[in-house]
């Protein structure tokens with residue numbers, strides 16, 4: 001989200017050349033339906049943590065709700081409270097919102113007031129929830145997360161007797177049991193092991209719904225869908241394992257505008273550190289996008305020794321793919337537009353840095369990272385525009 005101060009300034013100044021990410025809400029909904037169709041009778045939820053993977057949790061959740069999604073996953077209680085408010089403002093009141101990141105006792109009243117379902121992942125979480133609901137004199141559903149091999153968050157087998165006792169004592173209503181797949185997008189056999197272990201845990205809570213699959217897990221076959229899936233990156237058009245290839249539409253298009261164009265002689269250099277040495281006369285377009293906007297410095301141009309052995313990133317301008325030149329700087333990136341007809345690139349021309357023409361996963365590869373990091377790292381100056 002744009003910070004309030006920036007939004008105010010921007011309204012007054014009316015700049016059109018700032019970086020922008022366009023969010024194709026129809027593609028988002030289509031991706032949700034694609035995933036939903038993979039899961040037979042099970043429901044398909046949505047991970048909208050980290051502000052909807054950087055695209056605006058309120059906007060993407062409303063669109064997904066309208067596509068039929070009723071189960072939303074956030075990391076923190078504060079994210080859940082904000083999401084409840086945003087959904088309620090559009091009369092979307094029957095959404096279930098789960099908070100993945102465990103629970104502090106001080107957050108229980110907010111959970112109860114806004115009907116958040118905490119995902120309890122430790123005995124401390126279970127105790128905090130029990131104490132909180134007792135104090136409030138209320139009962140409310142909770143979810144349990146079990147540890148099945150990722151060794152990140154989750155209850156293990158030794159916790160079962162205590163959890164069962166809390167359930168029997170009436171302070172714990174287990175609505176959902178879940179675990180998280182560590183390798184759903186890889187073929188190392190771990191998913192099958194995790195699934196088997198998860199089903200053993202789940203058998204202890206026969207009345208509870210089951211949730212296992214993240215995005216890549218949705219593609220692993222019917223045994224993984226269970227009652228509810230939790231896709232994130234696939235909704236937003238990112239790679240979700242080899243089985244997702246060609247089945248998801250790009251959702252986010254990052255564009256930025258050319259500020260200047262200049263021709264530079266062979267033998268000169270461009271950018272910080274003179275890192276790009278020009279082997280030919282080169283037309284350079286300077287674009288208003290940089291690492292402060294989340295366009296990573298590690299995506300700098302070929303020859304810049306920031307990533308061993310990877311080509312630099314490319315952008316798409318005037319119908320052509322062009323290389324990033326030299327080092328990406330804080331607010332600016334250089335493109336080599338020598339091969340684009342001169343009259344097609346001028347100040348104000350927008351270049352695509354990822355989107356339908358530049359797969360976000362290619363940019364991520366060039367920067368040595370993953371699409372998740374590019375999306376969630378989009379900076380506050382990047383305008384989010386839904387369409």
Ligand SMILES: *Cc1c(COP(=O)(O)O)cnc(C)c1O
Pocket residue numbers: 047049100180213214215216230231232233234
């Ligand atoms: C982030 C997250 C998801 C979604 O993962 P994707 O790989 O984006 O589909 C699902 N479940 C849990 C527990 C998560 O933390």
